[in-house]
Amino acid sequence: MIDVLVALLFLLLMVVCAVAALRVKDLLAAVIIFGAFSFFSAAFFVVQDALDVAFTEAAVGAVITTVFFVCAIRRTTPRVRWIGRRQRGSYYEPLALLLLVPALVVLLQAAADLPPVGDGASAPFTHVAPYYIEQGHEQTGASNLVTAVLADYRGYDTLGELTVIFTAGVACLLVVSGKDGGSPRQGQGKGVRFGVGSPVIDAASRLLVPFMWLFATYVLVHGHESPGGGFQGGVILAASIILLRLVRGGERRSAFTSNHALTLACAGPLLYGGIGVASLLFGGNFLDYGALPLPLDPTEVRVIGTLGIETGVMVGVTGVLVLIFDTLASWDDGTV
Numbered sequence: 314m315i316d317v318l319v320a321l322l323f324l325l326l327m328v329v330c331a332v333a334a335l336r337v338k339d340l341l342a343a344v345i346i347f348g349a350f351s352f353f354s355a356a357f358f359v360v361q362d363a364l365d366v367a368f369t370e371a372a373v374g375a376v377i378t379t380v381f382f383v384c385a386i387r388r389t390t391p392r393v394r395w396i397g398r399r400q401r402g403s404y405y406e407p408l409a410l411l412l413l414v415p416a417l418v419v420l421l422q423a424a425a426d427l428p429p430v431g432d433g434a435s436a437p438f439t440h441v442a443p444y445y446i447e448q449g450h451e452q453t454g455a456s457n458l459v460t461a462v463l464a465d466y467r468g469y470d471t472l473g474e475l476t477v478i479f480t481a482g483v484a485c486l487l488v489v490s491g492k493d494g495g496s497p498r499q500g501q502g503k504g505v506r507f508g509v510g511s512p513v514i515d516a517a518s519r520l521l522v523p524f525m526w527l528f529a530t531y532v533l534v535h536g537h538e539s540p541g542g543g544f545q546g547g548v549i550l551a552a553s554i555i556l557l558r559l560v561r562g563g564e565r566r567s568a569f570t571s572n573h574a575l576t577l578a579c580a581g582p583l584l585y586g587g588i589g590v591a592s593l594l595f596g597g598n599f600l601d602y603g604a605l606p607l608p609l610d611p612t613e614v615r616v617i618g619t620l621g622i623e624t625g626v627m628v629g630v631t632g633v634l635v636l637i638f639d640t641l642a643s644w645d646d647g648t649v
């Protein structure tokens with residue numbers, strides 16, 4: 314009963330944040346509120362025992378996405394940032410409500426046909442889930458069934474997701490940077506060019522970043538046994554690099570350049586797909602890690618293969634997120 318009340322509390326806070334983000338006049342304030350919305354979403358997923366999803370939502374929604382939005386807003390003019398004030402009271406809000414009401418009716422009608430949450434007689438519980446639960450650990454060697462499903466049974470889906478992330482990074486680079494290497498056009502904001510300038514924050518970041526790297530590695534390697542994996546590890550690693558960029562600013566050249574980020578963004582999908590091609594060459598199906606010619610037990614071979622593709626996900630995600638930040642923040646180190 315307590316879990317239900319806590320879950321309802323977080324849902325209520327999410328609704329409050331969503332309404333506040335719609336009503337606030339300043340875009341920057343709306344972004345901060347959306348960050349709080351993501352935090353409450355992560356807390357809600359924790360209450361629902363969906364720790365992998367909560368991990369991702371906290372890292373991406375509450376941290377990385379908020380930073381990206383702030384960087385994008387800094388590239389705009391004050392006139393654009395206060396666009397909500399000019400639109401208040403116009404016909405946009407009634408038009409939006411007119412479109413949302415039919416959509417809400419359709420969604421409620423569709424939800425009525427869905428099985429109740431936790432219904433043991435529903436199709437997923439009677440067909441797919443029992444097989445994963447009974448055979449997952451034996452076939453994949455993963456105690457974390459989420460990793461077993463996403464990185465092994467549904468490896469094609471994960472490869473597609475990594476490809477989408479890579480495409481988003483390249484599209485951001487092409488659309489935002491254009492021919493000026495990422496520098497904003499005349500009349501726009503200047504992006505993130507200068508650091509915080511505080512020696513206390515700089516020292517704190519120097520102390521924190523090595524632990525973030527260690528934790529990212531742990532999340533990657535231990536994703537078989539506990540919540541985590543390549544995506545979460547990549548987000549943490551990218552967050553540590555972005556933290557150093559935010560603290561130090563653009564006037565201090567970083568050892569990890571935008572060119573390095575682009576290289577990682579390309580290497581991730583290549584490593585993932587390369588493991589799949591290697592499986593084909595040794596007589597198996599694409600992404601059938603058990604076909605790799607390693608002198609290990611078949612289950613251990615699958616574990617090694619899964620770790621390889623998770624490494625590809627981590628490398629690709631890290632490169633793409635840093636590349637997007639460098640593009641949105643007008644980060645110009647002369648390499649991209």
